[in-house]
Amino acid sequence: MQYKSQAVAKPYFIAAIGLFTGQILFGLIMGLQYVVGDFLFPEIPFNVARMVHTNLLIVWLLFGFMGSAYYLVPEESETELFSPKLAQVLFWIFLLAGAATVLGYLLVPYATLARMTGNNILATMGREFLEQPLPTKVGIVIVALAFLFNITMTVLKGRKTSITLVLLIGLWGLAVFFLFSFYNPSNLVLDKYFWWWVVHLWVEGVWELILGALLAFVLIKVTGVDREVIEKWLYVIIAMSLITGLIGTGHHYYWIGTPESWLWFGSVFSALEPIPFFMMTVFAFNMVNRRRREHPNKAATLWALGTGVMSFLGAGVWGFLHTLAPVNYYTHGTQITAAHGHMAFYGAYVMVVITMISYAMPVLRGRAANSERAQVLEMWSFWIMTVSIVFITLFLTAAGILQVWLQRISATPMGFMATQDQISLFYWLREISGVFFLVGLVLYIASFFIKGGKTVSA
Amino acid sequence: MIKRHNPIRPCTGVWLLLVLLTLVTYGIGEAGLGGIEVVFLLLAMVLIKGQMVADFFMGLRRVRLRWRILLTIYLLLVVSGIALAYLMGIK
Amino acid sequence: MAAPAVGFFLPATQAIMNASTLDKDVNSAMPPGDFAIWIFIYAELLAFGIFFLAYAFTRAHNVELFNASQLSLNRESGAINTLVLITSSYFVVRALAAIKRGRQVFCVRWLAAAIAMGGLFVAIKLAEFHAKFSAGISLHTNTFYMFYLSLTIFHFMHVLLGMLILGFVLFKAHRGHYSAEQHAGVETGASYWHMVDLVWIILFPLVYVIR
Numbered sequence: 016m017q018y019k020s021q022a023v024a025k026p027y028f029i030a031a032i033g034l035f036t037g038q039i040l041f042g043l044i045m046g047l048q049y050v051v052g053d054f055l056f057p058e059i060p061f062n063v064a065r066m067v068h069t070n071l072l073i074v075w076l077l078f079g080f081m082g083s084a085y086y087l088v089p090e091e092s093e094t095e096l097f098s099p100k101l102a103q104v105l106f107w108i109f110l111l112a113g114a115a116t117v118l119g120y121l122l123v124p125y126a127t128l129a130r131m132t133g134n135n136i137l138a139t140m141g142r143e144f145l146e147q148p149l150p151t152k153v154g155i156v157i158v159a160l161a162f163l164f165n166i167t168m169t170v171l172k173g174r175k176t177s178i179t180l181v182l183l184i185g186l187w188g189l190a191v192f193f194l195f196s197f198y199n200p201s202n203l204v205l206d207k208y209f210w211w212w213v214v215h216l217w218v219e220g221v222w223e224l225i226l227g228a229l230l231a232f233v234l235i236k237v238t239g240v241d242r243e244v245i246e247k248w249l250y251v252i253i254a255m256s257l258i259t260g261l262i263g264t265g266h267h268y269y270w271i272g273t274p275e276s277w278l279w280f281g282s283v284f285s286a287l288e289p290i291p292f293f294m295m296t297v298f299a300f301n302m303v304n305r306r307r308r309e310h311p312n313k314a315a316t317l318w319a320l321g322t323g324v325m326s327f328l329g330a331g332v333w334g335f336l337h338t339l340a341p342v343n344y345y346t347h348g349t350q351i352t353a354a355h356g357h358m359a360f361y362g363a364y365v366m367v368v369i370t371m372i373s374y375a376m377p378v379l380r381g382r383a384a385n386s387e388r389a390q391v392l393e394m395w396s397f398w399i400m401t402v403s404i405v406f407i408t409l410f411l412t413a414a415g416i417l418q419v420w421l422q423r424i425s426a427t428p429m430g431f432m433a434t435q436d437q438i439s440l441f442y443w444l445r446e447i448s449g450v451f452f453l454v455g456l457v458l459y460i461a462s463f464f465i466k467g468g469k470t471v472s473a
Numbered sequence: 474m475i476k477r478h479n480p481i482r483p484c485t486g487v488w489l490l491l492v493l494l495t496l497v498t499y500g501i502g503e504a505g506l507g508g509i510e511v512v513f514l515l516l517a518m519v520l521i522k523g524q525m526v527a528d529f530f531m532g533l534r535r536v537r538l539r540w541r542i543l544l545t546i547y548l549l550l551v552v553s554g555i556a557l558a559y560l561m562g563i564k
Numbered sequence: 565m566a567a568p569a570v571g572f573f574l575p576a577t578q579a580i581m582n583a584s585t586l587d588k589d590v591n592s593a594m595p596p597g598d599f600a601i602w603i604f605i606y607a608e609l610l611a612f613g614i615f616f617l618a619y620a621f622t623r624a625h626n627v628e629l630f631n632a633s634q635l636s637l638n639r640e641s642g643a644i645n646t647l648v649l650i651t652s653s654y655f656v657v658r659a660l661a662a663i664k665r666g667r668q669v670f671c672v673r674w675l676a677a678a679i680a681m682g683g684l685f686v687a688i689k690l691a692e693f694h695a696k697f698s699a700g701i702s703l704h705t706n707t708f709y710m711f712y713l714s715l716t717i718f719h720f721m722h723v724l725l726g727m728l729i730l731g732f733v734l735f736k737a738h739r740g741h742y743s744a745e746q747h748a749g750v751e752t753g754a755s756y757w758h759m760v761d762l763v764w765i766i767l768f769p770l771v772y773v774i775r
Contacts, residue, residue, distance in 0.1 A: 251600050255607060274711050276703050283614050290607060484661075488654040492647060495768075499643035503774040507631075517770045522765045525748060530653050531758045532596050532751075540595045543606070551613045558620035562627045 016378050020096035025379045026106050027082025028372045032460060034075035034113070039453050042070040046446040050439050052436045054262070059121065066120045072360065073144065074113045080189075081109075081370030084166050084182060086375045090345050092378040094172030097165050107156050112154045116147055131136045138199055145196045152196055159190040177246035178235075181253055182228035188221030192394040197387040204272035218364070219263060219288060219330075226367050227295065230322060233374050234299060237316045238306035247252055248298045252361075255291040263288050266338050270347060276341040285338045289331030294361075296323035312377060312384035313354060314462075318370035321401060325366055328360025333408065350415035350438070358408040361400075369459075377462070386467035393462040397457030406448040414441035427436050487529040494518045512559050516552045523548045578592060579591040597659075597752030605759045608722065612763045614769055615718070619711045626707055631775045634706035636701075641692045641718070642772040645685050646764060649723075652681035653761040655728070656754045666744035675734040687718055696775045713769055719763055726760045 016022065045064045048054045055064075089096050096102060118126050125146075132148035134140045139149050147155070163186060195212040227340045231249045235242055265281025299320050310316065333355040337346045346352070373393065377385050384390065422434045429437070497519060501511060524545060528534040533541040595602050623630040659674035659722050696713070733753035736742065742750055 247600055251603055253605070258607070274704055274716065279618060279710070280714070283611065283618065286614070287607070287611060294603075482652065484657045488650065489651045492766075495643060495646045498646075498769050498773055499639065505775075507775040512774055515719065515774060519766055519769055523762055526653065526758055526762050526765065530657050530761070531755055537593050538597050540602075543587035546608055546628045547606075547745065549674075551766060553617055554617045556645070558617070558624045559774065561677040562747075563620070 016086075016090075018095050020099040020102075021086050021089050021375075022287070022379060023096065023099050023102040023106070024086035024290065024375060026103070027078045027085065028376060028379075030076040030106070031075045031082060031368060031372070032463070034071050034078065036456060036460070037117075038068055038071035038075060039449075039456055041071065043446070043449050043453065046442070046449050049435075049442040058242060062258040063120055067117055069144055070074070070117065070120070070146065074109075074370060076364050078109070079364075079371065080186070081162055081194045082104075083229050083368065083371040083375070084162070084186065086371070086379070087182070087229070088166050088169050088179055089173075091176045091179045091232070092170050094169060094173035094413040097168035097172070101161060101165050101306060105161055108154065109158045112151055112158075116151045117277060119148065120146070137197065139197055142196075142199070142206075144214060145210070154192065156190070159193065164188055165182075176242075178228050178232050178248055181224050181249055182289055184212045185221045185224030185228060188224065189217060192216045194223060206266065207271045209271060211264055214262045215260075215267055218359075219260040220257070222364065223260065223291065224253050226322075226326070226363055227253050227291075229294065229367050229371050230299065230319060233315060233319050234302045234372050236309040236374060239308035239310070240302045240305050245302060248302075252294045252298065255287075255294060259284055259287040259290060266340075266343070268344055269340050283341045284340070286335060288338070289327065289335050292323075292331035296327045299323035310384070312374060312390070313456050314385070314390045315370060315374035317394055317397055318366060318373050319395060320371055322362065322366040323360065324447065325362025325404070327362070329360075329362035329404075329408070329454070330357065333358055333412075337391070344413065345419050349418050349422075350411045350418065350441075352415070353410035354415055356409045357411065358404055361404045372381075386465060389462045389465035389467070392458055392465060396459035396462060399458065400452055401455075403448045403452035403455060407445050410441045410445040410448065414438040414445075417441070484529050489526050492526060494522050498541055509560070509563065513556065520548055520552050559560055573730075582619060595622065596756065597647050597748055597750075597755045601752045601756055604770065605755060608672050609763070610749060612719075612766075613665060615711075617716055618767060618769065619715065622707060623713065629706060630708045633706060634772070634775055636699075637712065637772050638692050639772050641688050641769050645688050646768045648681050648685045649761045650686070650765050652678045652685070654756050655681060660747070660750050660754050663737065663742050663747045663750050664744055668742065670739060671742065672734060672737050675730060679727055679734065682723060682730070685723055686720070686727075688725075689716070694716075708774050715767060715771060719760070722763070726757045729756055 041064050044055060044059060045061060045068060046062045048056075048064065085102055086095060123131070125140075128148060129135075129140050132140075132150055137149055139152055140146060145152075163183075166186065167183060170183060192213055195209050200206050200209065227249050231245050234240065235245050244415060261284075262280050263285035266285035267278040268277035268281055300323065303316060303320060337343050337351050337355065377383065384395070398462075414430050417438050418434050421429045421437055422431065498515060501515060527541065527544045527548075531544075533544060589753075655674050655678035659671045659678065662670035662674055693713075693716075696709075701709050701713075703713050730753050733750055736749055
């Protein structure tokens with residue numbers, strides 16, 4: 016690695032993959048609970064498994080973003096990290112807080128957890144993805160601000176590039192929008208209105224900036240294409256993300272009691288949200304085609320290209336399928352939503368973090384790329400995980416279409432539970448795909464333990 | 474210096490044409506006219522004005538055909554969409 | 565949004581310089597200016613296009629409402645604004661022609677005139693909005709007004725952005741950054757402004773006249 020302090024990224028990456036594994040295990044638990052309702056009941060009820068699954072996802076992605084930033088920023092800024100010590104301390108704080116929170120979900124009834132952690136002081140618990148106790152939320156803010164301080168000071172004292180600029184805007188945005196998780200109005204319409212200021216403005220807003228910056232960084236490294244070309248693409252892509260995504264928030268405001276004009280604004284702007292993802296795909300393939308060097312890390316290149324494609328499919332296409340108000344009227348809150356959610360998160364954020372890890376970990380371990388054997392295994396894991404997610408998505412889409420038909424469109428609509436019985440076959444198929452996904456993940460982890468690799472300086 | 478294509482005089486002509494078409498549009502509005510023929514006339518003027526802006530103001534007349542065609546297709550799609558919608562509204 | 569605009573005009577102009585010495589007057593491959601702006605232009609046209617069609621098809625289901633509410637619109641300010649934007653675009657064309665002949669001072673003056681016309685559009689539009697809001701009309705009054713206000717406000721914001729871009733180009737022209745050989749920045753800003761004009765050319769008849 017070019018700068019010693021980049022080494023602080025390593026524990027973040029390891030924690031990320033570890034928590035990712037935990038997320039998948041709990042996903043498999045839930046997948047089985049869909050069809051065997053009392054599996055692990057009452058020890059791990061469905062709602063608890065769900066909290067663990069979703070919260071672990073967010074936390075491991077945050078570890079991934081932070082590790083990526085610690086790796087990328089010193090290299091881009093051409094200076095050592097402002098405080099490697101701070102980065103290490105924050106790692107343990109975040110990890111322990113995260114572990115404590117997950118244990119809290121698992122070991123203590125949620126209402127008791129709320130009482131124990133002072134939810135009566137400021138009620139922030141009880142909302143999807145934002146189930147964390149107040150102290151955890153406060154802890155996240157502190158860790159985030161300290162992390163941002165560290166990274167920002169590094170950029171300020173070194174070279175400023177478009178990549179670090181975009182990354183900083185994205186990360187600061189992430190922190191700022193998280194503050195809305197503390198705002199929990201009693202009016203249900205307002206509650207939901209502002210909840211999306213965390214969720215949508217994260218994943219369809221500032222996180223896209225982070226995604227763009229990380230992807231651009233890896234592409235510069237593995238293709239050797241002129242920085243100016245890549246940076247220009249990055250600006251255009253994130254501009255399109257913001258232009259479409261900000262007002263595109265309106266596609267969550269169709270049915271919650273907000274004015275009717277949102278049906279129009281939300282539909283028109285969110286329909287355009289696939290554009291930046293399409294551009295990212297074209298961008299990635301274009302840069303690789305125009306490459307000026309044959310970088311030894313083929314696996315990272317594969318992950319980068321895959322990120323473009325899968326994020327376009329999962330976030331762009333599957334998102335588009337149910338974004339228009341007249342369609343969403345029927346599909347809202349069904350397995351269509353789950354189908355989109357899984358492929359979008361995997362394609363965009365899981366894959367970009369893995370792309371960074373694939374690129375950076377060998378360097379952090381003293382080589383330009385892993386050995387051919389390790390890379391081959393890693394590429395197998397890429398295909399197995401990606402194809403599994405595609406199948407998960409297809410099966411959930413089928414389940415969703417059938418669900419919408421039976422429960423909402425048919426002349427003699429069925430009730431929710433009766434419909435669930437009818438679509439259970441797809442849930443079994445989804446679960447099998449999920450097992451394959453885990454296999455892919457295990458192979459990915461295994462690839463880290465295969466020895467050897469080119470020790471040519473990166 | 475090589476004698477170049479003079480970009481000024483044609484553009485002044487174009488400007489005058491655009492002004493004229495705008496005044497006609499305004500006049501139709503003032504007269505409160507409606508109906509298929511009037512609307513088609515208005516939309517035809519939109520097409521002409523748009524194409525003029527694309528060709529002469531944006532300078533697409535002098536670049537590779539595909540960029541010009543792209544804009545023409547855009548104008549055609551929007552205008553015919555509006556025409557179609559108008560016809561639907563009449564029934 | 566000005567920051568990314570600043571961020572890519574500078575390196576982009578450099579890239580254009582390095583990339584080609586093509587005489588752009590002779591059937592060159594690319595549209596004038598930095599290609600990045602054309603991506604925006606097509607994206608904006610797409611967004612507005614969808615909006616226009618949404619308006620037209622919604623009108624088809626609410627013909628009487630649209631016809632009636634349309635009567636309350638100030639057609640004079642709409643028409644004058646059309647003339648203002650067309651003229652402003654013409655001035656931008658003159659500015660580009662001037663710099664292509666190396667006449668920096670004239671370029672600056674034509675750009676200033678174009679921006680002034682933009683300011684006139686803004687003033688007239690603000691007066692129009694003020695009149696509507698004072699009469700108690702808002703986005704929620706009815707579907708027609710929802711479209712009328714959102715379309716014209718959306719366009720208005722693009723006029724403001726366009727003026728900012730032209731202002732930036734004016735500033736650079738004044739400082740002598742452009743010449744007969746390299747003026748890609750002027751072409752870039754000009755192209756965006758023409759798009760703003762083009763959108764209004766469709767909007768005015770569609771919203772103010774067609775009935």
